[in-house]
Amino acid sequence: MKILNWKEKINVHELDEVNKCLKSGGLVIFPTETVYGLGADARNSEAVNNIFKAKGRANDNPLIVHLDSKSNISKYAEITNEIEEKLIDAFMPGPFTIILKKKDNIPSNVSAGLDTVGIRIPSNEIANTILYTSGIPIAAPSANVSGRPSGTNIDDIIQEFDGKVDYIIDGDNTDIGLESTVVKVIDNTPTILRPGFITAEDIMEVIGTVKVSDNIFKKVDGPVESPGMKYKHYAPEAKCELIYIHIENDLVNYFKEKSTNNTVIIGSSKLKDIPCKKFLNYGDSLISIAHNIFKLLRLADTYHPDLILIEGVSKEGLGLAIMNRLIRACSHNYIER
Ligand code: TXA
Ligand code: MG
Numbered sequence: 162m163k164i165l166n167w168k169e170k171i172n173v174h175e176l177d178e179v180n181k182c183l184k185s186g187g188l189v190i191f192p193t194e195t196v197y198g199l200g201a202d203a204r205n206s207e208a209v210n211n212i213f214k215a216k217g218r219a220n221d222n223p224l225i226v227h228l229d230s231k232s233n234i235s236k237y238a239e240i241t242n243e244i245e246e247k248l249i250d251a252f253m254p255g256p257f258t259i260i261l262k263k264k265d266n267i268p269s270n271v272s273a274g275l276d277t278v279g280i281r282i283p284s285n286e287i288a289n290t291i292l293y294t295s296g297i298p299i300a301a302p303s304a305n306v307s308g309r310p311s312g313t314n315i316d317d318i319i320q321e322f323d324g325k326v327d328y329i330i331d332g333d334n335t336d337i338g339l340e341s342t343v344v345k346v347i348d349n350t351p352t353i354l355r356p357g358f359i360t361a362e363d364i365m366e367v368i369g370t371v372k373v374s375d376n377i378f379k380k381v382d383g384p385v386e387s388p389g390m391k392y393k394h395y396a397p398e399a400k401c402e403l404i405y406i407h408i409e410n411d412l413v414n415y416f417k418e419k420s421t422n423n424t425v426i427i428g429s430s431k432l433k434d435i436p437c438k439k440f441l442n443y444g445d446s447l448i449s450i451a452h453n454i455f456k457l458l459r460l461a462d463t464y465h466p467d468l469i470l471i472e473g474v475s476k477e478g479l480g481l482a483i484m485n486r487l488i489r490a491c492s493h494n495y496i497e498r
Contacts, residue, residue: 180295192332198301206268225279229292254282260345310455356482395490405473428472
């Protein structure tokens with residue numbers, strides 16, 4: 162296994178090695194603007210199987226196929242209506258995945274047997290350069306062991322995948338920090354299956370209608386539109402509680418009452434003076450919370466607390482995606498008032 166440092170600049174000789182590796186069915190971890198991806202040639206079902214193995218991922222949970230440009234979408238999927246076309250035009254490349262009808266050249270293990278496939282065009286330079294120069298459609302889930310927070314920085318990635326893949330490409334911390342918005346057009350309505358950086362409000366503005374899947378905050382079991390929603394995800398080892406209290410004084414008091422010298426607190430600077438084992442500041446804007454949250458969920462465990470208390474946010478705009486991840490990180494141990 163090789164770790165490549167492309168933080169400053171893409172090394173063209175190494176790029177050649179990476180592309181050859183992908184062509185021959187290897188596994189490569191690469192940065193995107195959302196989170197790191199664990200990729201392989203989407204056309205090679207054996208290579209795709211190795212992604213599921215490396216992640217310990219259930220094989221009924223489909224993968225996203227990454228492409229370099231819109232003009233290549235029709236090679237692997239069918240755009241069947243105008244709304245899909247408009248969404249693609251408005252939000253791709255970027256942190257947006259569209260679920261389309263799958264073509265036969267994408268093997269069925271990529272889509273976990275579904276007749277649809279998630280397509281994403283990353284805007285990150287490293288991801289896009291690999292996709293463009295190799296010409297390979299890359300199937301890639303987030304680079305994390307199944308159930309754990311998604312990988313957004315190289316230390317967390319190396320800790321989980323050292324020796325388990327062929328290449329790890331260091332492109333520094335990912336910009337956004339949360340995975341892409343996953344959207345499927347159902348009955349002519351763009352339906353958000355997983356919220357992300359592209360918000361319901363953004364989609365509303367372009368299409369004039371949008372729906373958020375009921376499942377994003379539910380504990381789900383059995384068949385669902387986006388199978389990823391039914392699995393435990395983003396969870397630290399320690400027990401977590403998520404708290405959203407609108408009135409600041411009440412919020413601070415709640416944390417004061419709950420916190421002990423064995424508690425880690427993850428939240429904004431308004432909680433910084435509360436006595437606890439360790440306070441981890443996730444920042445004071447939704448953008449900085451998104452950027453920091455997965456790393457902090459992992460960091461919290463390194464203090465071996467008996468409880469992690471996490472400050473919630475309002476579920477508007479990017480707040481919806483943040484709360485979707487946090488509620489699941491806490492296994493629905495959540496209070497809101
Ligand atoms: O930002 C991202 O989307 C990252 C980067 C690497 O691109 N990828 C990512 O992949 O988050 P993953 O596998 O961790 O999450 C993919 C999500 C899962 O919830 C999965 O169930 C859903 O997309 N999904 C994939 N294909 C689908 C399909 N055909 N129908 C419905 N949901 C699908
Ligand atoms: Mg994931």
